[in-house]
Amino acid sequence: MSLLSDLINLNLSETTDKIIAEYIWIGGSGMDMRSKARTLPGPVSDPSELPKWNYDGSSTGQAPGEDSEVIIYPQAIFRDPFRRGNNILVMCDAYTPAGDPIPTNKRHAAAKVFSHPDVVAEVPWYGIEQEYTLLQKDVKWPIGWPVGGFPGPQGPYYCGVGADKSFGRDVVDSHYKACVYAGINISGINGEVMPGQWEFQVGPAVGISAGDELWVARYILERITEIAGVVLSFDPKPIQGDWNGAGAHTNYSTKSMREDGGYEIIKKAIEKLGLRHKQHIAAYGEGNDRRLTGRHETADINTFLWGVANRGASIRVGRDTEKQGKGYFEDRRPASNMDPYVVTSMIAETTILWEP
Numbered sequence: 001m002s003l004l005s006d007l008i009n010l011n012l013s014e015t016t017d018k019i020i021a022e023y024i025w026i027g028g029s030g031m032d033m034r035s036k037a038r039t040l041p042g043p044v045s046d047p048s049e050l051p052k053w054n055y056d057g058s059s060t061g062q063a064p065g066e067d068s069e070v071i072i073y074p075q076a077i078f079r080d081p082f083r084r085g086n087n088i089l090v091m092c093d094a095y096t097p098a099g100d101p102i103p104t105n106k107r108h109a110a111a112k113v114f115s116h117p118d119v120v121a122e123v124p125w126y127g128i129e130q131e132y133t134l135l136q137k138d139v140k141w142p143i144g145w146p147v148g149g150f151p152g153p154q155g156p157y158y159c160g161v162g163a164d165k166s167f168g169r170d171v172v173d174s175h176y177k178a179c180v181y182a183g184i185n186i187s188g189i190n191g192e193v194m195p196g197q198w199e200f201q202v203g204p205a206v207g208i209s210a211g212d213e214l215w216v217a218r219y220i221l222e223r224i225t226e227i228a229g230v231v232l233s234f235d236p237k238p239i240q241g242d243w244n245g246a247g248a249h250t251n252y253s254t255k256s257m258r259e260d261g262g263y264e265i266i267k268k269a270i271e272k273l274g275l276r277h278k279q280h281i282a283a284y285g286e287g288n289d290r291r292l293t294g295r296h297e298t299a300d301i302n303t304f305l306w307g308v309a310n311r312g313a314s315i316r317v318g319r320d321t322e323k324q325g326k327g328y329f330e331d332r333r334p335a336s337n338m339d340p341y342v343v344t345s346m347i348a349e350t351t352i353l354w355e356p
Contacts, residue, residue: 013085017042020087022080023053024219025072025094028061030104031234031337033219043086050074050090062094062102070102071095076212081178082223089182089219091212107211110345114207116353124348125258125328126210127187127203127251130217131336133238134168134196135231142196142239143167143230154244157195167196171228175200175221182220184213193244203251207348211341236335237290245291245298246336252347253328262326269351270306270315270329276350277304277314283342285335292333299332 012018019042024035036055044050057063057070072092080087093107101108113119134143144167145151156165172189179186179200187201200221202214218234225232237245256265273280281288281301294300299314306315306329308322314333321327334343 009084011085012083012087019043019085020080020083021050021090022083022088023072023074023090023092024216025055025092026104026106026215026339028104030106030339032060033215033222034060035219044077044088047074047077047090050077053092057094057102062104069097071097071099075107076209076216078182078184078216081181081220084181089216091216106339106341107208110211110341111208113345113349113353119207119348119352122254122256122348122352124207124344124352125204125253126344127201127205127328128210128214128340128344129199129201129247129249129251130214131192131197131199131246131248132221133194133233133235133246134171134198134225135233135238137229137231140231140233142194144196151195153242154193154195157191157197158193159190165195166191168198168230171224171230172198172200174228175217175224178220178224179217182216184217184220186217192246194239197238197244197246207344208341210344211339214340234337236285236287236337240290247291247298247332248285248334248336248338248340248343250331250334250340250343250347251328252331252344252351254352257328258326260326263321266317266321266327266329270317272350272354272356273315273331273347274304274306275356276354280331280346280350281333283338283346284333285338287337288333288335291335 019040020037021040022035022037027034052071052073054069054071056068058065058068063070072094074090074092076091078089080089093105094102136143139147160166176189185205189200192199205213222232289301292298292301304314307313308317309319316330
């Protein structure tokens with residue numbers, strides 16, 4: 001008699017050319033990820049080869065019951081680390097049957113920015129540092145924390161090692177390898193300042209692919225925490241008090257910034273970001289005011305300032321960038337629950353297309 005694990009791990013390519021495609025999309029809250037699978041006749045290498053599909057938008061808060069059909073368009077393909085073989089994960093965005101993007105489809109507007117000739121010419125690179133917290137399933141309290149109580153103060157946990165300092169490494173390492181397998185350009189992981197909190201980094205990724213890759217990395221993490229029986233939180237301040245919040249620091253550079261003389265371009269870009277600080281903050285994630293207090297390695301939400309190697313600034317420029325006179329900078333304002341399509345395209349739009 002086969003075990004369940006034997007059946008889950010069946011290698012379909014031994015008996016058929018058919019593959020399974022898991023279509024992924026973003027639900028009505030803007031943070032809930034949804035997915036469903038379909039069988040395709042054979043391997044696929046480009047999203048244009050995939051059929052559009054539909055789902056019941058009234059069940060995701062994205063359409064009324066009397067006109068509930070939402071159409072999903074395949075946009076990016078990744079290898080499926082769960083089913084493996086030739087099976088794939090497909091990142092989609094959502095449209096009405098008439099072909100208009102639904103209000104929660106942030107990818108459509110981002111794609112317009114990234115396809116603008118001036119933006120294309122600048123080849124914008126992004127590196128996104130996604131922080132998140134792992135919670136105990138039934139009590140929604142960070143893993144490794146005593147139920148109803150608190151661990152020792154912050155200090156030993158950041159990049160820490162040991163059973164009393166590092167909680168959830170099996171989940172984190174599984175996610176790391178699964179993302180590499182999927183073809184996501186995941187560039188690293190580390191334990192964060194608050195115990196039970198971790199970070200992974202995606203990038204460098206060019207343009208719209210940064211959003212696609214981060215969303216699929218989030219999906220894979222959600223699936224792995226499902227298997228592990230822990231709850232994934234992207235709340236920017238999961239525990240009130242003297243504990244670090246969770247952000248999604250976004251590192252950014254353009255072709256001009258990476259070339260000789262780029263430091264002057266960087267300073268002009270930062271100046272533009274300062275002029276639109278309020279607009280960016282409004283789009284950088286729900287509940288960010290609970291995180292951006294001016295403490296715990298953040299700038300105050302109402303204050304815009306930048307500095308070299310300053311983790312208390314809105315924008316941090318690295319020592320290497322200053323020394324070499326070119327490179328990148330880090331926008332430290334985005335919250336952990338930000339939409340990467342919104343943040344990456346807004347940074348490009350402000351720094352490349354917008355004229356004050």
